[in-house]
Amino acid sequence: MLKERLIDALGSDAVKTAPEDLAVYAFDAYTDGRLPTAVVLPASTRDVSAVVKVARACGEPIIARGAGTGLCGGAVPIIGGVVISFARMNRILSLDAHNYRAHVQPGLINLDLSNHVASDGLFYAPDPASQKISTIGGNIATNAGGPHCLSYGTTVNHVLALEVVDDRGEVFTTSCDDPGYDLTAALVGSEGTLGIVTSAWVRLMRLPEAVRVWVAAFGDIDAASAAVSAIIAGGIVPTALEMMDAVITQAVEAAFHAGYPTDAAAVLLIENAGFEDDMATCESAIAAIVKEHGALSWRAAHTAEERAALWAGRKGAAGATGRIAPNYYTQDLCVPRSKLPQALRAVEEAASAHRITVGNVFHAGDGNLHPLLMYDKRRRDQVGAVVETGNAILRSAIDLGGTISGEHGVGWEKREAMTRVYSTADLATMARVRDVFDPQRALNPEKIFPSGARCAEVTPP
Ligand SMILES: Cc1cc2nc3c(=O)[nH]c(=O)nc-3n(C[C@H](O)[C@H](O)[C@H](O)COP(=O)(O)OP(=O)(O)OC[C@H]3O[C@@H](n4cnc5c(N)ncnc54)[C@H](O)[C@@H]3O)c2cc1C
Structure with a gap:
């Protein structure tokens, strides 16, 4: 019934239900996965609207998916449902270079x-290390950051307006240029739980006149x-201020020959961008x-090629750890x-308590750590050990006055950890916002909000 109705709406080429197709959409970059009931590849906002209507009529939840690089199980269909892949909605719809704006599709x-x-002479500032593959829609839904967000701000600072399909399949738009509630900001970072983004107007920035990159060991x-x-x-806020430890620089150098010293315990990658006249003062x-x-x-990196090589090493660091462990x-x-x-x-x-090798590569200027815990997914004991190590690390962050996520979001992975940073009343307020947008919790269910007795107030009626 679901399959036939989806095919009626989108055509058979855009609907996947074969087990081997569904398996591809069961995972993102988190450790665990679950199968969807169906996957659709819409080509337009109208298609997305039709899919939501069909899925709702068939009692199926709806999960939006970009590139699946999310690290917290955000795009994983926990209780089945229709996964909407935006792979075919990947165009720049219009560019207004004069006013520094672009209208783009989420894929x-x-x-x-x-x-x-x-x-x-323009660029889009939010630059997650996954930027070669992650999508604008996924970046919006997670309020993605990245190395250059230290001075430019995260995705929320670069989204001007959104076109959204709601939980009933109706289309609405938001705008941060106009008065009234700033629903654009509410949607950014909502991880597909308040609406499905079908297009976005984003802010562009002028490429800087001068760029310098330095490495300190x-x-x-x-x-x-x-x-x-x-x-x-x-009082100096460089454009980016990243740190890598020796485990990471050694893996990066073996993979990319990027130019990092491998005998240092820690390396800082520092970039400043702006006016040529300011560079010498900043450097000294x-x-x-x-x-x-x-x-x-x-x-200092002396050429654009050297700068690019250092950044390629930094942004490829996670992949380089394949030399240390399979996962x-x-x-x-x-x-x-x-x-x-x-x-x-x-x-x-x-990490050492659980006998896990760890490498650190992170946005040091923001205090945003990303320990990479190396393991072998085929070994159940190691999977358990990395999850426990991760939990211990989160507890220590809270003890130090920090928080459970800097930029990757909550998703499935961290929903229980939300109780460590929010009170029941805090979470109930967020849940009321969610209920305004999606009272039946049909959009990306089992994400963000904790389950269990302690949060009875935030579970759906
Ligand atoms: C190697 C590596 C490096 C990374 N570096 C960074 C980094 O520096 N900074 C950072 O912030 N993150 C980083 N990430 C995490 C990840 O890339 C980001 O969270 C990214 O924004 C996810 O984009 P995606 O297209 O892969 O989205 P997905 O993983 O497909 O989805 C992420 C979430 O967005 C929702 N979603 C997707 N599209 C839509 C839509 N159109 N409407 C509504 N909801 C939608 C999904 O339901 C899900 O909840 C990294 C990941 C990897 C693997």
């Missing part, structure tokens, strides 16, 4: 947008962390701070910058 790959507008992680804190406390201020904090070496589980936590040394020690302690 557009993040980096494709920046590449397309570069000839107009340290003999110990505490000194590198202290330098990060000192740079920002000194940052160089002085890292040297005061005992940097073993400090060097990695990425944790995502935030702590106040001044607590980075304690947080990194807690990561190390949790």
Whole structure:
């Protein structure tokens, strides 16, 4: 019945129900997966609207899916349902370079947008390390960050308006240019639970006149962390301020030969972009701070190729860990910058208690850590160990005054952990917002909100 009605609405080419097709959509980049009932590949907003109407009439939940690079099980269909893949809605609908805006479909790959507008001297600022593959729709739904979000802000600061299909299949638009409630901001980061984004008007920025990239190497992680804190406390907010430990730089160098020292305990990758006239002052201020904090070496990338190689290494770091173990589980936590040394020690302690190899590559300037826990998915004991290690790391983040996610979202993975940072009343307020948009919890169910007795107030009636 469901299959026939979906085929009537979209055509057989856009509907997948064969087990081998469904298996592909059972996972994102989290450790676990579940099968959908059906997968659809709409080509237009009208198609999405029709799918939602059919799914609702058949009592099936609806799960939006971009590239499936989410790290918290956000795009995984926990109780079955119709997965809407945006692979065929991946176009730039219009570009208004004069007013720095683009209207895009949700399946557009993040980096494709920046590449397309570069000839107009523009770029799209949010740059998750997954930007070569993750989509604008997924980035909006997770409020994605990235290395350059330290100075440019996260996705929410770059979305101007949205076209959305609601839980009944009706289309509405939001706009942050106009008065009234800022529903654009409410939708960004809502992980597909408030509506399905079918197009977005996004802000573009002018490519900077000058860019500098520096690498500072340290003999110990505490000194590198202290330098990060000192740079920002000194009133300098570079465009990006990233840290990698030795486990990561060694894997990255083996894979990419990017130019990082492999004998340092920690390496900072620092970028500043802006006006040429400001670069020398910025460079000497940052160089002085890292040297005061005992940097073993400090060097500038001299060419655009060197800069690109360093960034390719940084953004490819997770993939490079394939040299260490067949799988990695990425944790995502935030702590106040001044607590980075304690947080990194807690990561190390949790990993060694569970005999897990850990590598750290993260947005240090934001205090946003990403321990990569290496394991073999085929070994059940190792799966359990990485999940327990991840939980211990999250507990330590909270103890240090931090939080359970910096940018990857809550999804399926962290919904129970929400009770560690929010009271029942806080969560009930969020649940009331959700109920306004989607009272039957048909959109991406079993995500964000915890289950269980403690949260009776936030479970659906
Ligand atoms: C190697 C690697 C590096 C990463 N680096 C970063 C990083 O630096 N910063 C960062 O923030 N994240 C990072 N991530 C995580 C991930 O890439 C981001 O969360 C990204 O935004 C997910 O995009 P996606 O297209 O893959 O979405 P999916 O994984 O397909 O979906 C993510 C969520 O968005 C929802 N969704 C997707 N499309 C829509 C839509 N059209 N309407 C409504 N909801 C929708 C899904 O239901 C799901 O809840 C990284 C992941 C990997 C694997």
